[in-house]
Amino acid sequence: MGNLRSARPSTIAAALLACAAFALTGCSSTGDAGATPAPTRTATPTTAASTTDSDDPVMDDVDTSAAAVCGRLSMLTTISLNASTGHSRGELSDAQYEALLASVRFGYERLVSTDPTMATAVDYTQRYLEDHPAPATGPAIDETTADWDLVGRTLVTACRDAGSSIVADAQYGG
Template sequence: MGNLRSVRPSVLGAALLACAALALAGCSSADTAGAVRTPSSTPATPTAAAEPDPVVMDEDQSAPAVCGQLSALSTVTLNARVGLQQGDVTQAELEALLAAARFGYEHLSSTDTRLSNAIAYTQRYLEEHPAPASGPALDDSPEWDLAMRSLNTACQESGSSVVSTAQYGG
């Protein structure tokens, strides 16, 4: 991949969102390493092709997992906004990254009561402030800042942290 400073922020953001999506899925699955498939003695026809076994994944809704997701979402939004200021991210890229981050916030859930309450508060805010047809899907208002602080506090009270990795220093 090379030097992270030479990677376009949109590529880095997409990679971080992919990690967040994996974290949302739970990243755990049954061990399939021991499964052995033997070839059939008759050629398979298109209608008789074997369907792959579905992989069942449990979503990890623990505080550490959710706070890790929040770290990824926070990193994406921070770097997208600063990247726009630095001229490394276009307005369209910023809007795409913020829309993806919003999707992540809208789909958070946790088994931790403190986090569940903060998530519910954040999701209520998002419902009351729908994404515009054009423009950033997440605003930079004092109310949104309060929602983010409530999530950060809930993570800290649950023994986890939210950490944003700043591409542009800090």
């Protein structure tokens, strides 16, 4: 299999994108990729039934606990961190970077939690994304703004308050 550091950045980017897409949406046995509508979310779900009552059978089995959501946030943070660093180092093209950030945005847009603290933070994040739609070209999330930094801090705080954490695995050291 080889050393991760010796792998081509484009291969790693493609693998991260594929993992993110699979982890966030699951797979469908119907073979109609992309045909399943995105799940609808409630503003602040309070029971598991409120988050699993969707038209998407994959979403019916999604763990919406704080620990699971913080784990997904760790994955999204890892993808975002490595995409930004790889792009700034010239190891990822603009297209690769933009594709990775689009997958990260996709993940944030589909988060759901039954933990009240997490649900509030997730709703805040999704309202931010609704108010700041992805541009037609360029990165889907502008990670350089103070507003996006506040979104991140809100999610980190919610995870900590729920007894969990967000951890990023940096490919480039640090």
